Amino acid sequence: MIRTALLVCAKDLRIEARSRVLLWQVVPFGVMALLLSGLALGPAHAGSSSAGPGLFYLVSLFVALLMINRSQGIESTPGTKASVATLGLDPAGVFLGKSLALAVELWITGVVLLAGAVLVLHTALHGAVLALPSIGVTLAAIAAAGTLYGALTTGGEGAATLLPVLTLPAFAPLLIAGERSFSAALHGGTLWEWWVILVVALVAYLAVGILLYGVLEES
Amino acid sequence: MMKQLSQRLLGPVTLVLLGLTFWLGLWVTPPDKVQGNLVRLLYVHPAIAWVALYVSFGTATIASGLYLWKRTRSLTMDRIAHCAMEVSVVFIVLTLVTGSIWGRPTWGVWWAWDARLTSTAILGVLALGYLALRRANDDPTLRARRSAVFAILSAINVPIIHFSVQWWKTLHQGATVFTSSRQVLVHGVMAWTLLISFVGFTLLFFWLLRARYRLEVEREESSAATLDEVLAARRSEGAL
Numbered sequence: 001m002i003r004t005a006l007l008v009c010a011k012d013l014r015i016e017a018r019s020r021v022l023l024w025q026v027v028p029f030g031v032m033a034l035l036l037s038g039l040a041l042g043p044a045h046a047g048s049s050s051a052g053p054g055l056f057y058l059v060s061l062f063v064a065l066l067m068i069n070r071s072q073g074i075e076s077t078p079g080t081k082a083s084v085a086t087l088g089l090d091p092a093g094v095f096l097g098k099s100l101a102l103a104v105e106l107w108i109t110g111v112v113l114l115a116g117a118v119l120v121l122h123t124a125l126h127g128a129v130l131a132l133p134s135i136g137v138t139l140a141a142i143a144a145a146g147t148l149y150g151a152l153t154t155g156g157e158g159a160a161t162l163l164p165v166l167t168l169p170a171f172a173p174l175l176i177a178g179e180r181s182f183s184a185a186l187h188g189g190t191l192w193e194w195w196v197i198l199v200v201a202l203v204a205y206l207a208v209g210i211l212l213y214g215v216l217e218e219s
Numbered sequence: 220m221m222k223q224l225s226q227r228l229l230g231p232v233t234l235v236l237l238g239l240t241f242w243l244g245l246w247v248t249p250p251d252k253v254q255g256n257l258v259r260l261l262y263v264h265p266a267i268a269w270v271a272l273y274v275s276f277g278t279a280t281i282a283s284g285l286y287l288w289k290r291t292r293s294l295t296m297d298r299i300a301h302c303a304m305e306v307s308v309v310f311i312v313l314t315l316v317t318g319s320i321w322g323r324p325t326w327g328v329w330w331a332w333d334a335r336l337t338s339t340a341i342l343g344v345l346a347l348g349y350l351a352l353r354r355a356n357d358d359p360t361l362r363a364r365r366s367a368v369f370a371i372l373s374a375i376n377v378p379i380i381h382f383s384v385q386w387w388k389t390l391h392q393g394a395t396v397f398t399s400s401r402q403v404l405v406h407g408v409m410a411w412t413l414l415i416s417f418v419g420f421t422l423l424f425f426w427l428l429r430a431r432y433r434l435e436v437e438r439e440e441s442s443a444a445t446l447d448e449v450l451a452a453r454r455s456e457g458a459l
Contacts, residue, residue, distance in 0.1 A: 009266065093239075093346075148368075148372065149369075149372075152352065152365050152369055153352070153355070156352070156355035156356050156365075157354070157355045157356070157357075158355055159355070162355050165347075165348045165351055166345075166348045166351075166352060166369065167344075169341045169344040169345045169348065170345070170372065170373070170375075172337075172341050173379060204375065208371070208372065212287070212293055212368050212371070215364055215368060216364065217285060
């Protein structure tokens with residue numbers, strides 16, 4: 001399973017590195033969305049560091065939607081599913097690999113967005129650095145959940161519009177826990193409670209994915 | 220025989236219990252010491268929420284789980300899950316509407332950013348997402364598999380809603396009938412009205428589920444018959 005996961009992860013990251021969609025399309029979209037969020041709030045509110053964590057995660061979710069669509073798009077190209085089936089790859093490994101690749105992409109974008117939040121939204125650098133581990137776990141949980149939900153919508157009628165309808169409500173608890181842990185890191189609150197929720201969510205999504213991804217692949 | 224009798228009695232018994240709930244709730248029970256007549260809404264709101272979150276969503280989740288389990292996999296399970304989810308949407312909307320009507324005079328707002336309210340609204344969107352997912356897939360097996368997985372994933376939200384009043388500081392009150400110390404805080408005719416309401420709305424769910432299930436079977440049969448007619452027409456065209 002781990003071997004398959006690493007193979008699939010390397011394959012997805014290699015495709016991403018060659019196409020450079022992440023660099024030239026997704027990251028600029030995220031930065032633009034962050035700027036627009038600041039503009040929508042107005043200079044008085046956007047400049048206060050309290051808005052930073054919420055906006056950071058909101059933009060991260062939009063970016064994640066683009067990436068999930070793209071990650072599943074790779075799998076739905078002609079012949080890919082048949083090749084995976086012929087190779088006899090463990091579906092749990094495929095799920096883990098795709099989740100890991102998505103998480104890596106989200107971490108990279110997250111670092112850029114975090115720098116944007118520090119520069120544009122005046123989020124305290126020290127707090128942002130403290131929040132890094134919780135951001136990493138939140139984005140990994142989003143990646144795991146996103147891989148599952150992405151597989152649910154692949155190939156269906158209106159898949160691109162269906163994906164946000166299915167994923168955004170599911171991401172809401174992750175958004176809340178992530179935002180609270182980020183805010184706690186900025187303002188000195190208790191971090192461990194939100195950490196526990198985030199780790200439990202990550203483990204739960206990974207477990208469900210390992211168990212059920214095969215069922216979705218069968219279809 | 221017993222099955223037929225229970226099916227025939229389901230509708231009338233439901234109507235009697237719901238009628239009894241409204242009569243007891245509106246005329247027999249006294250106004251509350253603190254809430255006054257507003258308490259009368261609470262004879263229906265918790266029962267509707269019970270059906271929305273636990274009975275209907277629970278039925279949809281269990282049926283989805285049974286569909287995914289190879290031993291019990293059948294399109295009957297998929298139909299039950301689908302029909303239960305549709306009924307769930309109706310009850311979730313009713314939960315939010317009755318809660319909002321109660322919240323306006325009590326809290327001063329129609330909507331509050333409260334953990335219980337927000338998580339219930341999210342569950343409503345998830346239930347709508349389930350129905351959208353079904354519409355996006357034409358192949359019955361693919362549709363059944365995907366929607367079963369989605370229903371199980373969505374069910375994670377139910378315990379979050381249940382424990383939200385304990386995990387967060389919420390405007391929504393905690394348990395009233397059975398507290399964490401197992402003490403019943405509602406007594407007398409108020410408790411009986413609440414109990415009848417819970418049974419009545421639960422039976423209403425099963426009545427609606429049964430009706431919706433029959434409708435779904437008829438719809439499938441009708442579309443299969445239409446397909447047969449079209450195929451027969453094409454074949455006869457070819458024979459000419």
